[in-house]
Amino acid sequence: MKSSQIRVGIAGLGIAGTEFIANVEKHPNMTVSAAATRDPKRREQFEKDFNANAYETIEAMCASDSIDLIYIATPTELHKEHVFIAAENKKHIIVEKPIATSIEEASSMIEICQKNNVHMLVGHSHSFELPIIEMKKIIDSGQIGDVRMINNLYYNDWIYRPRTPEELDTSLGGGVTFRQGSHQFDIIRFLGGGNVRSVRASTGRWDLKRNTEGSHSVWLEFENGVTATAIYNGYDHFHTTELTFGLGEGGPVKSNQPYGNSRKQIENTLSLRMKSNKKIVVAINQFPPNGIIQLIILFSV
Amino acid sequence: MKSSQIRVGIAGLGIAGTEFIANVEKHPNMTVSAAATRDPKRREQFEKDFNANAYETIEAMCASDSIDLIYIATPTELHKEHVFIAAENKKHIIVEKPIATSIEEASSMIEICQKNNVHMLVGHSHSFELPIIEMKKIIDSGQIGDVRMINNLYYNDWIYRPRTPEELDTSLGGGVTFRQGSHQFDIIRFLGGGNVRSVRASTGRWDLKRNTEGSHSVWLEFENGVTATAIYNGYDHFHTTELTFGLGEGGPVKSNQPYGNSRKQIENTLSLRMKSNKKIVVAINQFPPNGIIQLIILFSV
Incomplete structure (x- = not known):
């Protein structure tokens, strides 16, 4: 690792966190150096993939000196808590949008960063x-x-x-x-x-x-x-x-899925969910005009 | 004239006033019964065309009992004055849009109509x-x-x-x-x-x-x-x-005039106007893509 490298710790290995890792890997001045997740299997996999430490808690990751910057990809309602932990441990911060659900929360997050002299960036940003x-x-x-x-x-x-x-x-x-x-x-x-x-x-x-x-x-x-x-x-x-x-946004629309099937799709999905009442809901939708079959897997709470 | 007929007096025989006459003529319950214009030639023509009185002033037209309703097609800055004359003579009113250039003017016009128990309608309305x-x-x-x-x-x-x-x-x-x-x-x-x-x-x-x-x-x-x-x-x-x-608004656009020539057109027109400095300005514009020649006649003030 070069001395100019920014060592990044990933807080939360959900969709946003996982996608972010790929981008950090491409960046010449950033290295994925740690992750925090409660899921022991994901920690094990992460340590194997990246030859880096995986912590059970964000507190533990921020207390270590293995990272310079924390990417907070946890759910919105946890952003404030995690920004406070990072800032008080003098780690710079990228926090997923939306920053918070109230002006008061957002303001307190900015204040704690200013007080601890760390940068905070809200992303991802189009x-x-x-x-x-x-x-x-x-x-x-x-x-x-x-x-x-x-x-x-x-x-x-x-x-x-x-x-x-x-x-x-x-x-x-x-x-x-x-x-x-x-x-x-x-x-x-x-x-x-x-x-x-x-x-x-x-x-x-x-x-x-x-x-x-x-x-x-x-x-x-x-x-x-x-x-x-x-x-x-x-x-x-x-x-x-x-x-x-x-x-x-991404150039010409390439999808051949006819637009306007969403309500039908979600109705099918919800009705299946109600019937199955299981942890995983699978919905199969066929769109008649072009015969495409789409498989939707929803994880219920 | 049937007794159910509404007798309309046209105040101003410009574009709006003249266009309105054609619509009144089509209406089964309205008759053009008078007009007011300062132009003696237009008064003469109007009296010949409609077998009805043409007055020099709106005061004179409203003082007569030949009309039930006045259509005010005079310039916006005269609307208030003409609404007051009509209302105080107990004539119902259609006034061209915009009604006025200030809330105060518009409010005073509504008040005078309420006080004199006459209806006021702002038109034309899409x-x-x-x-x-x-x-x-x-x-x-x-x-x-x-x-x-x-x-x-x-x-x-x-x-x-x-x-x-x-x-x-x-x-x-x-x-x-x-x-x-x-x-x-x-x-x-x-x-x-x-x-x-x-x-x-x-x-x-x-x-x-x-x-x-x-x-x-x-x-x-x-x-x-x-x-x-x-x-x-x-x-x-x-x-x-x-x-x-x-x-x-009017259905499919049929014009084959390429859109976006307006600025060029007005620049040509204005430059001709500056050169000619006459009462009537004629501008000829040729639109290269399709060779259409457009003749524009502007009446300068």
Whole structure:
């Protein structure tokens, strides 16, 4: 290990944590040096794969001097606790979005980092992705003039796709505003130029069977005078990509799955779940137009 | 004339007034019975065409008992004065949009009508047009559920099309917010269901050469909880019809004029105007892609 290497400890080996490891491995100045998870099998596997220590608790990982930075990929409701542990152990921090579910929690997390002189970054952030960086470059070049107005409109079926219980519980950081809004507002701020001076917004809970925020309508005014609207409707069976010539965030839409089957899909899944009442729910959906069979495995709580 | 006929007096024989006459003529219960214009030639022509009185002043027309209703198609800055004359003469009123350029003016106009027990309607209103009525019918039928959110986005080149001086002077009711917003907000209110309880908005003056509101970004909350956004950008060379599969307010877009020539067109027009400095300006524009030649005649002030 070179001395310029940043040694990263992964807190939580769920989807986000596991995906992050792959990216750290690619980075020339970062090394995965530790992990913390309560699952003994995962600890064993991690130590074998990475020749690095795996700890049972985040406290133990942060107390050691094997890491410089902690990546907090634990559930949203644990972010504050884990940021405090890391900061008080003088570890720099990347914490998964959303940072927290209240301004008070988020502010206390920023304060503890400032007090302990450690950096905290909230990620993952789409602002660092190529299409967004390219948009920013074009704006900064001045070749098309100043940004005056931003209108972001996103209709999709987020709320009706198979979701984990946390994703449908606002108090645990669920719903489209915490989960998707954090990306939408981040990108708009990045392109719009900085700090917001005025906000007017509403959120919608339109289906009490999936009782979390499924939509929002937001009006933002930046300190530089730019105004932006951010609309998100996760109850929709019309996808805004239809309005953008089939081009989505990741380029042309390649999926041949007909859009708008989400509600049916989740209804099948839920009915199977109710019937089986087991730890693992398997739903098989066949989409008639193209005959694709999709296997969905849900882990129930 | 049947006794059930409403006798209409036209105040102002400009474009709006003249267009309105044709519609009154089609209505089974309305008759054009008088007009008021300062132009003696137009009065003569009107009396010949309609076998009805033409007055030099609105006062004189309203003082007579030849009309039940006055259609006020005079410039916006005269609306208040003419509404007062009509109301105090106990004539019902249709006044062209926008009603006025301030809440105070509009309120005083409503008050004088209530005091004199006459009806006042602001028009023309797109809410009475077939596509909007059809949308309202579908909503009221309940077959697709309740309205939850309305997002209206309109990009076009309103500000760069050839315009009259009044249309580019906010104090005279010009700019997209007074001229086009009155339609946009009217339709949204009609479909959204009634009164607005909260507004947050900004307007943009982005080209000081045509110094009036050319854009707005509006967030509205209705008393029934529906939230709406109304975006209008009249500086654009991208038309939102491109996002709606070529379907505009009037059905499929049929024009073969390439979109986005407005700025060039107005620049040609203005440069000709500066050179000629005459009462009538003629601009000839050729659009290279299809060879169409367009003749524009502007009456300067």
